[in-house]
Amino acid sequence: MPKSKKSEALPEVTPDVVAQHGLTVQEYKRIVDLIGRAPNFTELGIFSVMWSEHCSYKSSRPYLKQLPTEGPRVLQGPGENAGVVDIGDGQAVVFKIESHNHPSFIEPHQGAATGVGGIMRDIFTMGARPIALLNSLRFGDLSDPRTRYLLNGVVDGISSYGNCTGVPTVGGEIYFDACYNGNILVNAFCLGLVQTDKIFLAKAGGVGNPVIYVGAKTGRDGIHGASLLASSEFDETTEDKRPTVQVGDPFTEKLLIETCLELFKKDWVIGVQDMGAAGLTSSSFEMAGNSGTGIEFDLSQVPLREEGMTAYEILLSESQERMLFVVKKGHENEALAILDKWGLDGAVVGQVIESPVVRINYQGKEVVNLPISPVVEGALNLKRPKSKPQYLSEVQHLDLTELAEPPRGDEALIKLLGAPNISSKEWVYEQYDHMVRLNTLVLPGSDAAVMRIPDSSKAVALSVDCNSRYCYLDPFWGAQIAVAECARNIVCSGGTPIGLTNCLNFGNPEKPEIMWQFEQAVLGIAEACKFFDIPVVSGNVSLYNETKGKAIFPTPTVAVVGLLENLENHCTQWFKNSGDAIGLIGLTLEEISGSEYLKQMFERCQGKPPQLDKKQERSVQEFCLELIRGKWIQSAHDCSDGGMAVAAVESCITGPEKALGATLNLESTLRKDALLFGESQSRILISFAEGKGESIARMARKNEVPFAIIGRVGGSRFTVNINGDEFIHQEIQALKNIWKNLIGDYARQVS
Amino acid sequence: MKCGVVVFPGSNCDHDCYHILKHIFELDTEWVWHKDSADLDAFDFVVLPGGFSYGDYLRAGAISRFSPVMKAVVRYAQKGGKVLGICNGFQILVESGLLPGALMQNRWQKFICKPVFTRVESTDTPFTSLCRERPILRIPIAHHGGRYFAQEDTLKAMQDNQQIVLKYCEPGGTVSEASNPNGSMDNIAGVANEKKNVFGMMPHPERSADPLWPDQDGQLIFKSLIQSF
């Protein structure tokens, strides 16, 4: 990697230097062909980041085309900083999810913090005020001290950044599995609110208009972070890449949010782009590229934090909390005055030009002169080979007769409630300010977060989901289940799904097996989204999540946003009253494969994921919404990890008040463990005033949805009888204690 | 009745306070910008909201106390003006010397956001007079540095003068180690100055004052304040 040198002494572009920039010989030839000459060292740096997997999507782009991205509410699909979905009355929500996996593995606190900062900028760049954050986290084995160090660092980072900026972190998910030991996943989601006539895009129109740099000063942070970190696996040399870590300053971000939102009120703002991966380079090329114009700027004007920075370093720096604005000529002083009011640095660094090139001067010399389209669109679309992985035929087979059926369910229930993937995530979300701004109607701890839309009677429900074990066993069906399950979480909270964003976390795409997994997962998301009519409006791809040849489980994380026309129709997962009846919507099959139960009790990750009958799923979701909106029910909770038994206990213990007991009386010919702990899809556990049972059953028949009344809320114990025999009998408070403290207890240990 | 909500760079509960005062209590509410050092005499009371003013860098409240508006707040308080500091506002009041003691990092070094119970120890203040009947309040906290500390003699003087106004407690009102979320000395959650016209508290009353939410105990703080005129 180049050391800081004076700009006049540019290193020569040798084959070695090309390789160090992560470009292949073929790619280098293409660059020379496209621009008609050899690039200089600085220009090579630009190509290297812009053609990196992270910025160019060269392995994934053709597949992403399969995703349904349109719908009557969609105002902006993929292609901008974030997607925009209309929620009526002149308002829209803007949202996206993005990965910060590799940086978080290297420095968990800063990696996660800057991940949150980056996704927030994607949202407010569009003119929206960020109103909610979610995050989806995957760590390795919790018994490994390294995992605990990473967990503490990541949660600290998210908490420090989100809390300081005053954007509530209202939900998320955390999974632990040994497959993430060497590659944790940190996916951050942000949602913002905008007036539909005030949406801003990354445009640089109007020849002669000034380009203004806004925000933190530029230092040597993260130079080549995006390209190198996002496109190479980890190995022993990872240590050498360490000094590229960027540090976040949430205080500056908060000022940047307020500054930008104030600027956006001015009719002289033409376009804006945040400086994310590849910093000043990608933002200027993208803005000009989007408008068919060019940009000319002078790096001597860029506010710098360090002395002696070269053009190369300034252009590729990934210093955080920076944006680029284009305003109408003559308004630059007004713009700078607003920056000054908020105490931010800023400077006019260049202007829009007619010819579609980016021309950059530094210290009186032209250092870059590149046509835009080769840089922005020139990267090859790689047709990487794919093939179905060998492991599938082995793992997909599961013979239930090999698994001894337990005589009682107490032990399994206790084990499941104390398993890191099921136990309470309170230790995590207690560290996030989830209430600031007074819009969080449903706090973390229910199926989905529900946010009131300020000054309206509407609300949005937010959830993020992916069972990567299912995706490992079958990426196509696993991805479909992720969509179905996420949508089901939204429905249980009273929302109608209106849009989806996804973050595709996979291993090394140069391996045909990984490409196959990727293709299957994208097809799965596409198929499910088409069926359920949920447009995909934004997303992100993270490849090379692989260490020493060992890839993570395919993890296509999806986040679904739902709309509640009337915020009073929100619903939570916990039981409300003693004496209420408990009902189960949906059908339980004899499915154990892929379950947390199989993992905890038999230490196996095996079989095919549970079946997903999409028609049935839709009927179940529609029925649940009908019940919520008709005020028929008191609670609704999706049955997922740990099955019906865990869902029922969670409904007993997750309320803000004292835990409530419950008794389930089940009749079934299924294996008892499958009945209680199997993870059959399309099931929702509800509770309601006893007298309403008959009407609800009648409505279920009319909707052709399986439904049964299976028990009653009350008492201080959790009891399950199957065909008249007691199968589980436990003090509910004892179950709650097991469930409640596990992650915190682990996290507090150091060694 | 007219009140002001001070905005520091990094304040983030400013909108929440504004919303509660303006829309729930329908008071004439105005923003006060941190660069403003003009007299605050036109206000009946002033609120210093929560957040991370100046990023909480160095120490929470350490930098904000020097902003021009704090000169005005000090003058205002010295003349008897009523000042309510919430969370970061409390930290600023302590740093500026308007309230005794100090606020340090939480016992477990982590940010904590959750509802807690507090007991009103003194209803003889303009901020708590309506809590006589209902001395136990359920109000959320959300802070990283809420561990109250004061030197022994200071604490003694505060006790004698009934300046310790709020203490963390169990739902039933018992002040116990277990109910202390951040390691505060004596479970202290809120204190007043000698004249009782300046009050700082770590819990966020504005987060439990909107009728849309089940918890509304925070209303009592604002109602007491409004009624004190």
Place this chain on the structure above:
Amino acid sequence: MLAKIHVTYKKGVLDTQGQAVHHALTDLGYNEVKQVTVGKYMEVHLKGLSEENAKDRVREMCEKLLANTVIESYRYTLSPTE
């Protein structure tokens, strides 16, 4: 001039961060550790001041901003900058 400033908790003020670090070190097997205190260390580069002058100015900065004298004490040294 370069001022090197140490800010530490006064006696009697519970240093929970120090305690936490102590715990962590013990957990890691460093049983020889008997006590840990955690404070702040700041370097302030000053220009164009005589040493005498600098002394007063730095003391002032500490009193006003850098330390909270209710709970912290400070000490500093001055040295010429290279």
Place this chain on the structure above:
Amino acid sequence: MLAKIHVTYKKGVLDTQGQAVHHALTDLGYNEVKQVTVGKYMEVHLKGLSEENAKDRVREMCEKLLANTVIESYRYTLSPTE
């Protein structure tokens, strides 16, 4: 033995606190301040170790826990405890 440990950001790493303190000092009229860095200062009391031994142990503690060597560097001195 008493180990006095200074942990500071590596060169080039954004020191947000240092920046904020610098701004604040300038606002307070200390225009002579040219740069501020903020780091940590720890004192670790050790029992029953030879100086040679202590040196290694403290270095280990710093590497493992006390400093985040990705972005911070550390230095320390050892002295006999009174």
